[in-house]
Structure formats: C-alpha cells, structure tokens
Amino acid sequence: MKFGIMKKSVAFMAALVLFVSMLPNASAAYAQRTQTAREIPFSSASASSEYKEDGITFRAGYAIDDKTKTDRPRPWIEGAEGSGIGETLKLSFDGTEWINMLSFRLGYARDQARYDKNNRPKELRVSFSDGTAYNCYFDDVNEEQTIRFDGTIATEYVEIEIRDVYRGTDDDTCIYQVRAFYVS
C-alpha cells in the first residue's frame, strides 16, 4: 500500500517536471517602486547680506518664493564687496524636516542677459542643523541642478555659504531658487 502511494507520487512529480519544462522561457522582471519626490517647503529665509539697487532689496526670501507667481522673478543677491565669498543664505523649515535632495537655480536665471551679467555660484558649502555639511559643485548652466544626498537628513534649516563663483561682468553673486525634497 505504502509502496503504491510512493509510486503514484513519483509519477506525479515526473509529470509536473515535464509540464514545467514545457512552459515558455521568460526573462526575469522585477517590479520597482516609482520614485516620488515630495517637496518640503521652506518657511523663512535670512542672509548675511542683501544687495540693494534702485530701491529694490534682493532679499533672502527671493530664493524661496514661487517664481511662477510674479512677472519679475528675482534672486537673492549677496550685498558684500567683491564676489561674496563667505556670504551665507539660511533657509529654514517650520520645525524639523526629513530631506535627501536639494535643487538649485543659480545666477540671475530670469533670462540669459541677466544670467551672464551676474556671478553664478560654482561651489557652495551646504550645512544642516544635524551638524553635517557638504561641499557642492555646480556647472555654469542656466538650468535646475539637483544634489542628492546619500542618507536622509533631519534638519531645521539649510545654510548655504558661497565658496567659489563663475564671474559675470558685475561682481554680484545670485541664487535664484532653492528647493528641498524627500525622494522615496
């Protein structure tokens, strides 16, 4: 009796192996989660200096405002003598946020003439309230450039120091827009 059952099982397994071997070959395909970038809005901005001209202050807040909501979008421009090396822009969240990516529009990015006229940051040192800091390097292009960090950073602010610039005809360095994201 036992022997009979075993024989039947062996026959079943043989049939199963034959059936599986007849299935069409297929390459492996693994599902991947779509990466989503959630923007974490800044709530306030301050700077070590702000450039003033014709009654306009190119204030820190311009670096975090919504460029689509104005006809004359402006950057933050440092107000120090020379290229503004060492000047800082501090962008704060409303409390502690988790971020792992920053995006930058650098220079006076509204149009090419303004972009060429003013300095564009080449190197920025980016510091967070958790004590970490990164030297970030940028190309001289009037496009959004993103910096993706290895880990996730829990921080109350993003502090940006100008370290090096691409020179324009005027020695004023501009940061047009900075945005923070959590990419999952």
Ligand SMILES: [Ca+2]
């Ligand atoms: Ca300057």
